[in-house]
Amino acid sequence: MAEVLIAELIQRLDQLEADADYPDDINGLYCCRLALDALEQGNYGIAAILIDAQGKVIAQAENRVFSAGYSSHAHAEMLLIDQLEQGLDCPPEELTMLVSLEPCPMCLARLILSGIASVRYMAPDSYGGMMSHAERFPPAWKNLAQLQNHYEAYISSGVRVLAADIAATNLGLLRKKLLSHIRP
Numbered sequence: 001m002a003e004v005l006i007a008e009l010i011q012r013l014d015q016l017e018a019d020a021d022y023p024d025d026i027n028g029l030y031c032c033r034l035a036l037d038a039l040e041q042g043n044y045g046i047a048a049i050l051i052d053a054q055g056k057v058i059a060q061a062e063n064r065v066f067s068a069g070y071s072s073h074a075h076a077e078m079l080l081i082d083q084l085e086q087g088l089d090c091p092p093e094e095l096t097m098l099v100s101l102e103p104c105p106m107c108l109a110r111l112i113l114s115g116i117a118s119v120r121y122m123a124p125d126s127y128g129g130m131m132s133h134a135e136r137f138p139p140a141w142k143n144l145a146q147l148q149n150h151y152e153a154y155i156s157s158g159v160r161v162l163a164a165d166i167a168a169t170n171l172g173l174l175r176k177k178l179l180s181h182i183r184p
């Protein structure tokens with residue numbers, strides 16, 4: 001069942017073409033490919049990339065929450081910030097993160113502290129996303145959040161819907177896996 005769904009998503013991705021009117025479409029399609037890889041490996045279908053001032057992708061990460069037992073922190077954004085802090089050859093203030101799903105509260109907190117100039121998310125997440133509610137963070141965090149640009153990505157609707165669908169695939173199964181770790 002899940003495999004059929006994943007095969008359909010791969011087919012949709014292969015048929016989508018970047019629309020030149022939307023500057024994030026090419027990178028957005030790349031993020032969808034990484035997100036599909038995360039999904040195929042039994043994780044949440046979410047991925048993120050870091051883009052430098054010249055538009056070059058300098059790092060990438062996929063959700064890895066269930067890759068080694070259970071790693072609650074292993075969201076795509078967190079793993080990418082780890083790479084940055086361990087030493088990427090680019091100052092954070094020159095970087096943009098593109099992420100396939102709106103960041104959650106945990107990731108938003110860390111993004112705010114990362115120094116990354118801009119964060120663009122592809123699919124909004126009305127159930128778990130925090131980036132569109134950053135004004136509800138405590139004052140110190142809210143103030144720091146104002147130093148970072150938060151946007152929805154400049155992508156065509158086909159790419160946005162695909163990113164949302166990849167993130168929504170296998171959610172029932174993944175929720176069960178999560179609960180088996182936090183309420184065994």
Ligand SMILES: Nc1ccnc(=O)[nH]1
Nearest residue numbers: 046063075076102103
């Ligand atoms: N935005 C995200 C939500 C959940 N998991 C992730 O890796 N990313």
